Amino acid sequence: MRVKGEHEIYCCGARVKISERGIKVLTEPTVAYCPLHETIYGTRKINADAVRKSVEKKIAGYGFCCANRVFDAEPVVAYGASEMMRVWLEKGLIDCAVIVCEGAGTVMTTNGKLVQSIGARLTGIVKTSPIRGVIERIQMENGVILDEIGAQIDQVEGVKRAFDLGFRRLAVSVVGFHANIISEIKKWEAKAKADVLVFSVCNTCVNELQVKHIFEADIVCASASKILREKIGAKPLLQLGATIPVYVLTKKGKRLVLAYLSEFEDKLVIFRTSKLPYQTIDRGPKLRAEEKPKHLSV
Numbered sequence: 512m513r514v515k516g517e518h519e520i521y522c523c524g525a526r527v528k529i530s531e532r533g534i535k536v537l538t539e540p541t542v543a544y545c546p547l548h549e550t551i552y553g554t555r556k557i558n559a560d561a562v563r564k565s566v567e568k569k570i571a572g573y574g575f576c577c578a579n580r581v582f583d584a585e586p587v588v589a590y591g592a593s594e595m596m597r598v599w600l601e602k603g604l605i606d607c608a609v610i611v612c613e614g615a616g617t618v619m620t621t622n623g624k625l626v627q628s629i630g631a632r633l634t635g636i637v638k639t640s641p642i643r644g645v646i647e648r649i650q651m652e653n654g655v656i657l658d659e660i661g662a663q664i665d666q667v668e669g670v671k672r673a674f675d676l677g678f679r680r681l682a683v684s685v686v687g688f689h690a691n692i693i694s695e696i697k698k699w700e701a702k703a704k705a706d707v708l709v710f711s712v713c714n715t716c717v718n719e720l721q722v723k724h725i726f727e728a729d730i731v732c733a734s735a736s737k738i739l740r741e742k743i744g745a746k747p748l749l750q751l752g753a754t755i756p757v758y759v760l761t762k763k764g765k766r767l768v769l770a771y772l773s774e775f776e777d778k779l780v781i782f783r784t785s786k787l788p789y790q791t792i793d794r795g796p797k798l799r800a801e802e803k804p805k806h807l808s809v
Contacts, residue, residue: 584631596627608626615641719742745788
C-alpha cells in the first residue's frame with residue numbers, strides 16, 4: 512500500500528510525519544513502555560525506531576494514510592472512544608459523532624460502524640491532507656466531510672456543522688493538544704441548547720494549561736499522562752480500567768458509559784470506592800525517566 516499526501520500524527524508522545532517520501536519521526540517519544548502498544552505491535556521498548564515500525568505496520572496492514580485504507584469495525588480496545596460512540600449511536604443515545612480521520616479531516620456521521628472503522632487504530636492527528644479514496648469511502652458509509660478540499664481538522668466547526676444538519680445529541684472526540692477547544696465546544700452546546708458529550712483522547716503530552724480545559728470534558732482517556740492521573744484522577748464519578756484509565760467526569764458521561772457497559776461482552780468486576788484513582792503497580796505506561804511530557808504547539 513502506498514501513502515498519499517502528507518500527514519502528521521502523535522504516536523507514543525513522538526510527532527511523526529508520514530508522506531509519499533517515507534516516515535520521519537520528528538521528536539523522540541516521551542513514552543518508554545506502553546502495554547497497549549506492546550499488545551498491538553509487540554514492542555516492549557519504545558524508541559524512535561519502534562515508533563517508525565509501528566507506523567509502517569499501520570500502513571502495511573491497514574492502509575493507514577493510503578487510498579485503499581482498510582475500514583474494519585472490529586473492536587480493538589475495551590474502553591476506546593470509537594468503541595463507545597459506536598454503541599451509543601446504535602442504541603440511539605446520541606444522534607451524531609464528530610470524529611477525525613486521516614485523509615479526510617473532521618467527519619460527522621450517524622453510522623456507528625464507520626466510527627469504529629475510522630478510530631480503531633487511530634492516534635492523535637495533527638494535520639492531514641485529502642485522500643480521494645478515503646473521502647469517497649466515508650461518504651459511501653453515511654459520513655459527512657467538513658472540508659473535502661483541504662481535509663481540515665476543526666472539531667468546533669464539526670460540531671457547528673452537525674447542529675446545522677439538525678443534530679442536537681452529539682459526541683465529539685478532542686485530542687489533548689487541542690484541549691483548549693473543549694471550552695469553546697461547551698459554549699456552542701449551551702448556545703444551541705444541545706447535548707454534546709466531549710471525549711478527551713490522545714493525552715500523553717498534555718501540559719497544565721491544557722488540563723484546565725480537559726476538566727470541562729465528560730470523559731477523559733489518561734493515555735500515558737502522569738499529570739492527568741495526578742490532577743484529574745481523583746475527580747471522576749467513575750473510572751474504567753487501571754492500566755490506561757478512562758475517567759468519567761460528568762453524570763452525562765456516566766449515563767452513557769453505563770449504557771456502553773450493558774452491551775460489553777467481556778466479564779467485569781465492579782466495586783465501590785471512596786477514593787480514586789484506582790491504580791495498579793507496574794502495569795501502566797512508563798515515561799522516559801530523563802524527560803517530562805512536553806507539548807509541541809501545532
